[in-house]
Amino acid sequence: LKIDLEQKRFRTLRIKSHNDLSAVSNNVFSITPGRQNNLWLGTANGIARYDLGSGKFDLYNRFNSEINGNVVFCSYVDSRGYLWLGHNPDQVSRINTSNWQNTPFKYIIDDDTTGFYAWAISTITEDHEGDVWIASHSGGIYECYQGEMDFRNLKFESDGQDLMLTANTVEFDHQQTLWIGTTFGLFYLDNGSDQLTEFEAYEGPTRFREGIT
Numbered sequence: 001l002k003i004d005l006e007q008k009r010f011r012t013l014r015i016k017s018h019n020d021l022s023a024v025s026n027n028v029f030s031i032t033p034g035r036q037n038n039l040w041l042g043t044a045n046g047i048a049r050y051d052l053g054s055g056k057f058d059l060y061n062r063f064n065s066e067i068n069g070n071v072v073f074c075s076y077v078d079s080r081g082y083l084w085l086g087h088n089p090d091q092v093s094r095i096n097t098s099n100w101q102n103t104p105f106k107y108i109i110d111d112d113t114t115g116f117y118a119w120a121i122s123t124i125t126e127d128h129e130g131d132v133w134i135a136s137h138s139g140g141i142y143e144c145y146q147g148e149m150d151f152r153n154l155k156f157e158s159d160g161q162d163l164m165l166t167a168n169t170v171e172f173d174h175q176q177t178l179w180i181g182t183t184f185g186l187f188y189l190d191n192g193s194d195q196l197t198e199f200e201a202y203e204g205p206t207r208f209r210e211g212i213t
Contacts, residue, residue: 025059032075040083042072047085066102067093076124078132078147086121092134094147105144123169128176135167141180154194 025043032040041048046061069087083095092105123135132144144151169181178189186199
């Protein structure tokens with residue numbers, strides 16, 4: 001759905017056969033601004049690049065590129081220009097869009113500092129020092145130092161429950177405090193520490209936090 005704020009008009013972009021200006025998937029999970037007047041769209045068919053000038057779509061997936069998964073739930077362009085993808089299967093890819101070389105972050109099933117243990121990746125973002133933070137379902141939060149393979153997994157327990165088991169979303173504010181939306185409510189992590197604080201507690205369905213902007 002494209003909205004013209006000046007004209008107050010809506011335009012729906014859908015798949016149309018033999019039309020280069022049509023969408024590449026009707027199922028879009030995420031939208032990320034690119035660096036060259038484009039948008040990256042995470043879809044059920046792969047990651048799509050939408051040229052805002054020409055209105056054309058280019059689709060990249062496991063059939064025509066080094067991307068390991070077709071279902072892309074989220075994406076992020078970091079300060080180095082790398083395109084990060086959270087997808088199924090195989091969880092996370094870091095793409096150099098100049099040559100489409102992929103650095104995959106493997107899926108693991110035991111304690112390992114070079115892989116992810118997560119059912120799905122929900123959000124990817126970056127702090128002011130260039131570290132990439134990844135929120136996952138069932139795996140907690142991952143911090144990738146300088147966007148490289150060296151990373152740590154953050155989990156926090158309270159009364160025997162893992163609060164970070166399902167992190168739906170993460171985002172930094174202007175003071176570089178990390179805000180985390182989970183199935184147990186909203187939390188924040190003070191800059192430079194591992195002190196997790198619950199912002200507010202709710203009962204019922206309002207405990208779930210799916211997005212932070």
